[in-house]
Amino acid sequence: MTSPSVSREAYGAASDRLVAETASITAPQLVTVADEILSVAGLLRSDLRLRRALTDPSRPGSDRAGLIESLLAGKVSKAAVDAVSTLVAGRFAxxxxxxxxxxxLGVDALLASAERDGKLADVEDELFRFGQIVAGDNALTSAxxxxxxxxxxxxxxVEDLLKGKAHVVTVRLVEVALTGFGGRGFEASLTRLVEATAAKRDREVAYVTVAKPLTDAEEQALAAKLSGVYGRGVSLKVDVVPGVLGGVSVRVGSDLYDGTVLRKLNAAKQAFAK
Structure with a gap:
């Protein structure tokens, strides 16, 4: 999160409360709690007056927490109520x-569910592959x-496309992306969720563009080299684009290493044009 320290403190307290409240429940039950928290996010998205009331600095945190508790009582689980009320009791600019x-908070609960189910790496790969499918189909992107x-x-x-083909957490995260995660567009939201999933595994995401598929040995060597650079595990997301002709382009966060033949040709053309 990029919010000020007061917001991070509120989030940290709510996250700790959620972890404590859900420590003994199953992965599917945790998905239900996550859905409940995301439904609260949907309520906040649609009701600006409520958002303002719940962040009003003139009202004590206990008063704001009491307000959200009264709205949610009997509608969602105790774990969801406690986590959200702890969040609301904090301060937001x-x-x-x-x-x-x-x-x-809802996304973190979904990722925790996938982790508890031993499927976090699968969810990460499924999100990335779905993003590639969408990017390669203009009609689907528009829809x-x-x-x-x-x-x-x-x-x-989304449900029709992914039913029986992806983990339930993958499907729910794609649905989160549809609402514009963090105020982003759909494709940017999907990318951010891939990276959030990798971060849950303590990994960086490296987006790799090549003209032809890498061998397993080449992928392992590249991942090892990047891990040495960034000091943590690296999850490769490889996109095969014949148009780059050859070489490798790697993007990690804002860092871009472009060694493709196409880039070198374009650079040469620009040099001759001067």
Missing amino acids: RPGQLLDATEH LSDANASLGGRVKL
Whole structure:
């Protein structure tokens, strides 16, 4: 999260509360808690007055927590109520920060469920592969990215595409991306969720573009080299693009290492054009 320290403190307290409340439940039960928290995020997204009331600095934290507890009582689990009320009791500089924090809390619960199920790496790969499928289909990109289209219709499209082919957490995270995770567009949200999943595994994500598939040995060597550079494990996301002609392009965060033949040709053309 990029919010001020007061928001991070509130998030940390809520996250700790959620971990404590859900320590003994199963992975599917944790998905249910995550869905409940994300439903609260949906409520906050649709109700600016509520967001303002829950972040009003003139009201004591206990008063704000009591307000959200009264709204959620009997509608969601105790774990969800306790986590969200702990979040609301903290201080936020802007109403939008509370929405972002609530979304993050729900996503963290989903990732914790996948981790508990031993499927976190699978979820990461499924999210990336789905992003590639979307990026390669203009009609699908338009259908899923259209914020003016019915959210229910877009959710159904995702469920139809992924039913029986992806982990339940993957499907739910794609649905989170449809709502614009952290205020981003769909594709950017999906990318951020891939990276959040990798971070849960204490890994950086390296986006690799090549003209032809890498061998297992080449992937292992590249991952080892990047791990040495970044001081932690690296998760390779390889995209095969014949148009780059040869070489390798690697992006990790804001770092770009472009050694493709296409880039070198373009650089040569620019040099001759001067």
